[in-house]
Amino acid sequence: MNCDTFLACLHPYVDGELGVSDTLAADTHAAECPRCRSVTARERSFRQLLSQEPRETAPPELRRRIVTRIRRSARARALRPWLALPAAAAVAALLLVSVLPLVHRAAPGVIAELVDKHIAFAQLERPAEFVSADRREVGEWFRERAGLRVTIPDYSPAGIRLVGARIADVGEHRAAYIVYEKGHTLLSVFIAPAPRDAADAGGTRVSFRGYAYLTREQKGYRTVSWTEGGVVFGLVSMLDYQALLECADRLREERSAQTRL
Numbered sequence: 001m002n003c004d005t006f007l008a009c010l011h012p013y014v015d016g017e018l019g020v021s022d023t024l025a026a027d028t029h030a031a032e033c034p035r036c037r038s039v040t041a042r043e044r045s046f047r048q049l050l051s052q053e054p055r056e057t058a059p060p061e062l063r064r065r066i067v068t069r070i071r072r073s074a075r076a077r078a079l080r081p082w083l084a085l086p087a088a089a090a091v092a093a094l095l096l097v098s099v100l101p102l103v104h105r106a107a108p109g110v111i112a113e114l115v116d117k118h119i120a121f122a123q124l125e126r127p128a129e130f131v132s133a134d135r136r137e138v139g140e141w142f143r144e145r146a147g148l149r150v151t152i153p154d155y156s157p158a159g160i161r162l163v164g165a166r167i168a169d170v171g172e173h174r175a176a177y178i179v180y181e182k183g184h185t186l187l188s189v190f191i192a193p194a195p196r197d198a199a200d201a202g203g204t205r206v207s208f209r210g211y212a213y214l215t216r217e218q219k220g221y222r223t224v225s226w227t228e229g230g231v232v233f234g235l236v237s238m239l240d241y242q243a244l245l246e247c248a249d250r251l252r253e254e255r256s257a258q259t260r261l
């Protein structure tokens with residue numbers, strides 16, 4: 001096994017879903033390759049961090065419903081040929097492929113990547129892979145689909161409606177993506193492992209209700225982000241900074257309330 005094949009099976013490896021011989025091969029490679037070893041360690045600690053959130057056992061009925069929906073959409077994906085994809089989605093995918101390398105040279109860093117994802121997902125017919133306005137359903141979907149325990153903040157008091165969620169690839173990692181809508185304006189919330197070079201040069205440091213944030217405008221979108229325990233939280237939207245900071249504060253409050261329980 002080399003680095004490429006190792007990284008290709010990183011997620012099933014970390015999830016313990018590989019067969020015996022593949023697991024052995026991966027163990028062997030990780031033992032002799034510092035880079036893959038550290039990627040694995042980060043992936044594990046990211047999952048642990050998310051799994052520290054309190055286990056709120058879903059009622060069996062809710063869980064059954066989520067599992068059924070995951071299976072059904074997996075089947076639908078398998079049956080749908082590429083050409084039958086909505087034209088907008090195909091165009092967005094092509095744009096993503098051709099534009100990303102340039103964008104990365106021009107504006108490196110995880111925030112730039114989150115903005116690109118926000119734009120790409122917004123162009124899809126359905127930005128959310130799993131559509132639901134029910135926070136418990138979305139939380140359960142992350143658990144079933146990717147083994148992630150994610151806080152789904154409630155922004156409904158501010159008229160910001162939960163649309164759904166998807167699993168996004170950020171860097172070499174799997175990230176949680178939650179999408180909201182205020183009128184026709186999308187708000188993306190990303191929860192991703194922090195990159196090794198966490199010092200993101202661009203941006204303005206601000207303090208809001210005692211917490212430190214990085215604000216940055218990119219391609220006309222505003223972003224608010226912070227890093228906590230090896231995880232980067234990023235909000236991307238056309239909403240103004242005041243709204244984004246309120247949303248960020250709310251997410252932090254809900255996370256700390258849950259871990260205190």
Ligand SMILES: [Zn+2]
Nearest residue numbers: 002003033036
């Ligand atoms: Zn390697």
